[in-house]
Amino acid sequence: MKGVVIAGDRSGSGKTSITLALAALLAGDCVVQTFKVGMDYIDPSYLSAVTARPCRNLDGFVLSGDENRAIFANACRGADLAIVEGVRGLYEGAEAIGDAGSTAEIAKVLGLPVVLVVNARSITRSAAALVRGFQVLDPGVSIAGVILNNVSGSSHREKAVTAIEHFCGVPVLGAVPPVEEMRLAMRHLGLVPFRERSGEAGFSERIETVKRLIGECVPPAALLGVMREVSRPSTPPLVALREDGPDLRIGLAHDEAFTFYYADLEEVLASAGAEVVRFSPCHDRLPDADGYLIGGGYPEMHGAELEANGACREGLREAARNGIPVYGECGGLIYLTDRVRLAAGWQGAKGEEVFELSGVIPGEARMPARRVIAYVEGVSARESLMGAGAFRGHAFHYSAVSLDPGTRYVYTLSRGSGIDGPLDGAAVGNALGAYCHLHPVASRRMFATFVDRCRAAGREA
Numbered sequence: 133m134k135g136v137v138i139a140g141d142r143s144g145s146g147k148t149s150i151t152l153a154l155a156a157l158l159a160g161d162c163v164v165q166t167f168k169v170g171m172d173y174i175d176p177s178y179l180s181a182v183t184a185r186p187c188r189n190l191d192g193f194v195l196s197g198d199e200n201r202a203i204f205a206n207a208c209r210g211a212d213l214a215i216v217e218g219v220r221g222l223y224e225g226a227e228a229i230g231d232a233g234s235t236a237e238i239a240k241v242l243g244l245p246v247v248l249v250v251n252a253r254s255i256t257r258s259a260a261a262l263v264r265g266f267q268v269l270d271p272g273v274s275i276a277g278v279i280l281n282n283v284s285g286s287s288h289r290e291k292a293v294t295a296i297e298h299f300c301g302v303p304v305l306g307a308v309p310p311v312e313e314m315r316l317a318m319r320h321l322g323l324v325p326f327r328e329r330s331g332e333a334g335f336s337e338r339i340e341t342v343k344r345l346i347g348e349c350v351p352p353a354a355l356l357g358v359m360r361e362v363s364r365p366s367t368p369p370l371v372a373l374r375e376d377g378p379d380l381r382i383g384l385a386h387d388e389a390f391t392f393y394y395a396d397l398e399e400v401l402a403s404a405g406a407e408v409v410r411f412s413p414c415h416d417r418l419p420d421a422d423g424y425l426i427g428g429g430y431p432e433m434h435g436a437e438l439e440a441n442g443a444c445r446e447g448l449r450e451a452a453r454n455g456i457p458v459y460g461e462c463g464g465l466i467y468l469t470d471r472v473r474l475a476a477g478w479q480g481a482k483g484e485e486v487f488e489l490s491g492v493i494p495g496e497a498r499m500p501a502r503r504v505i506a507y508v509e510g511v512s513a514r515e516s517l518m519g520a521g522a523f524r525g526h527a528f529h530y531s532a533v534s535l536d537p538g539t540r541y542v543y544t545l546s547r548g549s550g551i552d553g554p555l556d557g558a559a560v561g562n563a564l565g566a567y568c569h570l571h572p573v574a575s576r577r578m579f580a581t582f583v584d585r586c587r588a589a590g591r592e593a
Contacts, residue, residue, distance in 0.1 A: 135360060136215060136216070136360070137216040137217075137244045137245070137246045138150065138215065138218060138249060139221075139249065140222065140248075141221055141249065141251060143220045145281060147249040148175055150249055151179070152343075154215070155182055155215050158352050162213050163185070164211065164214075165207050166214075166215050166216070167207070167217065168217050169189075169217065169234075169235045170189070170233075173392040180395070189203075189395070190204065193507050194524045194525060194574045199370060199574060201241065202370045203396065206370075213359065216238065222246065223270070231270065239273055240273060242362075246273055248263060252307070253282040253310070255292070257295040259280065264299055267302075276360070277305045278296055278304045279308070280308065281307075283310075292304075303358070305350055305354040306349045308345070308349045311345055371399055371576060372403055377405075380405060380422040380587055381406065381407045382401055382408055383421035384408050384409065385413050385424070385427065388430075389413060389434040389438060390413065390464065391427075397427075400573065401579060404583035406583050409421055413448075414434055416441075422590045423585070425458075425459050426461070426467055429463040431472065432487075439487040445488070445491070452492045452561060452563045457563070457589055459563075459565075459582055460565040461568070462528065462529055465533060465566060468490055469533060469565070471489055471497070472489060472497045475499065493539075493558050493565050494536040494560070495534050497531050498531065498534070499531045502530075502532070507524065508525050508545045508549050508568055509546040510523055510546065510568060513542040516557060517562060517564040518557075518570075521577065521578070523574070523575050524574060525570045525571065526568070535551065541557055
């Protein structure tokens with residue numbers, strides 16, 4: 133099996149479109165397993181769609197080296213190629229000096245070469261200086277090739293390619309011109325998720341256009357040429373299915389409003405003995421289950437549909453009132469409140485809009501608010517639905533939640549990224565809502581505790 137990391141020199145370098153296209157083109161002849169560095173949900177939705185295999189997340193801050201290697205090993209079974217898309221610039225991470233949380237760290241943990249995507253707009257010979265700087269900053273990172281983006285013509289291309297190959301000693305695999313069709317639709321938290329766009333008129337054609345343009349400028353064979361052979365993984369999985377099968381059901385909210393889930397989640401829940409039953413808060417009645425999990429997403433973009441489905445809202449409120457455990461994360465936290473209030477002008481609204489939600493946790497969410505994108509560390513209290521202990525996660529939201537005075541919080545974060553500064557994890561009965569996103573492998577004991585609490589609540593009912 134061969135593998136490679138495609139990294140950017142900065143955010144906005146074009147690595148997402150380039151990785152998407154090359155993965156899709158190579159998947160026509162090979163089994164391609166993709167990965168995304170960082171706690172991102174949206175880019176993986178595109179990579180999963182074009183390769184027909186779930187894209188997995190890797191992260192050096194939230195996950196240990198062994199956990200990253202185990203996820204990589206498990207996902208690569210049966211694959212011919214592994215392509216890892218980086219996050220932000222190659223060296224951006226949680227620290228100024230160390231490489232924790234960076235793409236560079238993951239490349240070293242997995243022993244993979246890096247192809248650097250460089251935004252070459254308005255630079256030629258300086259592109260070589262930029263690449264050379266990336267090479268010398270960390271000699272432990274092997275930069276095997278370069279892809280130039282935003283190259284304006286043949287003269288621009290020739291100068292930049294010649295300079296890089298002369299001064300840096302690595303091949304330039306291709307040069308991509310600035311083309312409007314390369315841009316994928318954006319929203320306040322990044323790309324619009326693939327599921328929301330897949331039904332749009334012309335969307336499939338746009339993806340095909342991106343593939344064609346990149347394929348003409350960056351031959352997939354050139355990428356194959358710099359990939360490194362890696363041993364077929366033999367690391368045992370960190371989570372395994374129970375031999376005796378599931379003994380309870382967890383309802384998982386999964387539709388256009390709630391798409392922010394990591395590919396490992398259902399495996400982690402299954403390893404704890406749960407059968408996962410997907411349902412749509414926009415369209416379905418609440419299924420019978422021993423517990424409910426509502427992940428992140430864009431509930432504010434689908435407020436009308438969520439409000440209109442009163443049967444699901446009322447069913448969840450009644451289930452929580454009866455002591456059935458409910459866990460909501462970020463967008464799920466919003467859905468657990470009484471309502472979401474959208475400011476006039478938000479996403480084109482003519483006036484303020486208010487949508488009624490499930491009312492499991494008294495209070496309301498409002499948008500927009502201060503944008504928060506940050507790693508977080510925290511401690512969960514013993515009485516938490518997720519159990520006691522330290523954890524690491526990620527905050528990623530553009531909203532604020534105001535809860536009733538006296539609300540009990542069971543998470544204490546190291547920084548003010550929670551519901552109320554460092555306080556996160558609002559607990560009402562057996563319901564818990566938090567802004568913090570947890571990775572299911574890093575926090576597998578917390579998710580196992582959640583399943584155990586669901587099991588115990590069922591016995592008490």
